[in-house]
């Protein structure tokens with residue numbers, strides 16, 4: 001490659017016994033979009049953090065435009081012209097969008113707000129510059145990160161799984177933006193688990209496995225199957241065929257639910273749905289349309305006022321005023337979309353994280369923690385859900401994003417709930433593990449579990465769900481029978497089209 005923009009030679013990084021990166025060589029050409037591929041824990045995020053100066057390599061060299069460069073901090077990386085959008089966002093929740101931007105980009109608030117609006121319009125990354133970050137959905141937070149990064153005018157932009165929280169239309173828009181940036185001379189390092197995306201967007205791909213480079217390829221010269229094999233080193237699990245619908249009893253029912261969680265939140269209006277034993281209902285929609293508000297009301301994180309009754313039923317009981325723990329006691333389990341904030345405590349071991357929700361399974365006895373049981377529960381979860389980690393004592397925060405997600409999904413399924421609710425179940429999970437999780441969900445459905453899924457990935461909903469409802473501006477479409485529905489139809493509801501088909505009355 002003639003004069004690469006960025007050149008890494010022999011880069012290694014270990015965390016204790018774990019060799020996250022081993023002897024990595026990588027050249028990124030100027031004006032190219034370069035994919036980094038690999039299964040969960042392969043070392044992709046670590047490598048990107050080394051390039052952005054968040055972490056320091058144990059050995060190896062970095063050259064930037066042919067000159068040797070030491071990246072001691074993100075500020076230095078930004079000065080050189082390197083920008084990064086993280087998988088787990090780095091925004092301060094109590095500040096507004098524009099205040100967060102000012103931490104990195106200098107300027108008056110009003111000018112910065114104007115630039116945010118302009119970039120938002122230009123790149124379809126609309127966000128209110130004066131909104132508080134805590135009131136934004138995951139998708140909206142990502143927009144803020146991306147805008148903030150673009151405002152530093154980078155020559156190399158690192159995107160760690162940028163599409164995992166975007167709806168399909170926004171992914172295409174983002175790709176147009178990235179292609180435009182590339183054509184303007186910006187290089188992009190792009191991490192994604194979605195092979196079709198990599199093939200549609202990227203000129204080059206570097207594959208990592210177990211911290212080592214296993215190949216540099218042109219992603220368009222290989223089909224998705226070959227790329228998957230190179231990445232995960234084996235064939236994908238076969239999908240699980242769903243059995244005919246069982247018409248079981250209703251395990252979750254919302255009846256005309258009206259609620260506004262707080263003044264910044266999307267108000268939910270007249271939301272009705274039902275999930276029966278032995279079926280999977282999916283909720284599609286673009287993030288920011290009320291998904292987090294709905295999730296909080298179903299999980300019990302938000303409880304209804306006492307005078308608002310008969311709107312949320314679980315296992316036949318009116319649970320609107322019950323807290324999360326009381327709902328869990330009825331046989332409800334929940335995987336939240338925010339795995340580090342709500343799903344797990346990063347500073348605690350996996351074994352202690354198991355206790356957060358699995359304590360009713362005799363992990364605590366007479367008020368005392370039963371360490372042996374907590375460990376064996378956690379080891380079982382690690383084994384059955386292929387969580388790549390040294391063991392139950394590892395801190396949750398040390399796991400790669402996808403591995404932590406596998407752990408949380410596994411922990412909740414192991415509770416054997418009657419009703420399982422998952423928000424973005426395979427977010428950041430590699431394709432092999434995502435296929436395994438989907439297979440598991442379908443087999444649980446076949447065994448009679450009632451499952452509710454919120455996902456922005458239409459393909460995932462089409463693969464898993466018996467019915468799909470679409471959330472738009474806090475209102476829910478009628479249930480659509482998945483096998484009789486086309487993705488475009490869901491797309492119409494996503495932008496607020498009128499209902500024209502309904503599930504047979506429950």
Ligand SMILES: Nc1ncnc2c1ncn2[C@@H]1O[C@H](COP(=O)(O)OP(=O)(O)OP(=O)(O)O)[C@@H](O)[C@H]1O
Pocket residue numbers: 015018019020038039040041042043044045046047388389397398399400401402403428430
């Ligand atoms: N701060 C840390 N402390 C201990 N181990 C870590 C730390 N950060 C990463 N690791 C380990 O390094 C390995 C590589 O992790 P990394 O996050 O780079 O993987 P990844 O390829 O980005 O995975 P994913 O697709 O799940 O995001 C993993 O085994 C992970 O557990």
